[in-house]
Amino acid sequence: MEIIKLRHPYKKSQIPSANVVLALGFFDGVHRGHQEVINQAKNLSLKKHCKLAVMTFNQHPSIVFKKIAAQDMLYLSTVEKKEAIMADLGVDILYEIEFTSAFASLDPQSFVDLYIVALNAKVVVAGFDYTYGKKEVASMEHLPQYAKNRFEIVVIEKQTTNDAKISSTRIRKAIDSGDIKEANWLLGYTYETTGRVIHGDARGRLLGFPTANIDVTKDIRLPTVGVYVVEILIGNKHYQGMASIGHNITFEINRPLTVEVYILNFNQDIYGEKVTVLWQHFLRDEWKFDSVEALIAQLKQDEKDTRDYFLIENKKNEKTI
Structure with missing residues (x-):
């Protein structure tokens, strides 16, 4: 797996020329829900004879948006653990974006142009609740208008167990309460x-x-x-x-x-x-x-x-x- 670290604005020379199926998400913990996104993207990459690329961030967006202090942010996985799981899932290229103020200030169209189209994505795969800006203008429902028919869009519906969404938030609550069995089941490891x-x-x-x-x-x-x-x-x-x-x-x-x-x-x-x-x-x-x-x-x-x-x-x- 090739790991490419990008800081906005990046150099075009940093981007491989091959076409990719691109999976989007922060993927904290790379839990069962995340794995479904990546597995479906992997299947599509094989069908389309493309490489599988995944985009994630080096830190949680909440830190930049001042919703939480960096020293108070507690992750489910280190960057190294996230990289190891991605490699096991068959990811070919892992983009680790530095989530800075400059990156966060991108409008939705610029994000799509610079971090989807310019990464040679022919298909984008993401969860139903993925956003790339304010939800009101940058949800998966809005993505087709920014895509302008330049790539396909595959939306992964909510993954559930026991009638509840599999999510990083749910796993954090399980860990905080000592319910390790529940956390491990939701993580898949x-x-x-x-x-x-x-x-x-x-x-x-x-x-x-x-x-x-x-x-x-x-x-x-x-x-x-x-x-x-x-x-x-x-x-x-x-x-x-x-x-x-x-x-x-x-x-x-x-x-x-x-x-x-x-x-x-x-x-x-x-x-x-x-x-x-x-x-x-x-x-x-x-x-x-x-x-x-x-x-x-x-x-x-x-x-x-x-x-x-x-x-x-x-x-x-x-x-x-």
Whole structure:
């Protein structure tokens, strides 16, 4: 997959000459709804013997329109994760547009001329609610008037499950409530966050549950506070574990939020490693315990519940093979 980063105004020489089927969207999380848009665009590209191109942005438009501060924007996927999924979906060209004030100020006709026609799009595929300016003048319903018969338009209707739209907003709400099962189903893959292993206060080691303290990527959405069943990717190997997101309130109040992973059957020094945590299942909320002994007893139960979860999942997978 070729990744082309464009900043407005771009140079014509940056654009490949081949005709493309172009899929449009921000694609945060590249969830099942997004995948339907890209899959249909892929099928069309094969039929028309064109390359499949996807256009996305380097940051959420809300940041430029001052609806949310950049430091408060929490994404479902890093740019790197988005790129990896796009490659897996068979995208040939990924355009990453810098969403700047200059780009945002484009009128709808200029957007179509410069970022659809000039990208050699013969077919445009987008969700029914895609906009390229103010909805009143730049919705998918308005696109034919700007297209002027220069390219075909394919609108993907609303994708639903349980009578509700599959959307990034719905996934964020599921993650915020700890409903990881729902979030993973809507995504079509296991939700993940990345970070680097740093030194903590080593209290877990004293309790008999040494943990990897993870300094997570700041602009990625963390699940709500609680204890989870996870997998952790270290290098190119997956390990099972249980994770805690919380403030360690048993020991003192007003502690900063930490992300800690107790890795099952693991005894290695991994300080400084960049790791990925895959969030599988919510076990319980964060609780304040009356004693260290009570906390240790609960951690042992959490470990048992974690091992039981993986045993059950492994049996399910064996039945489907």
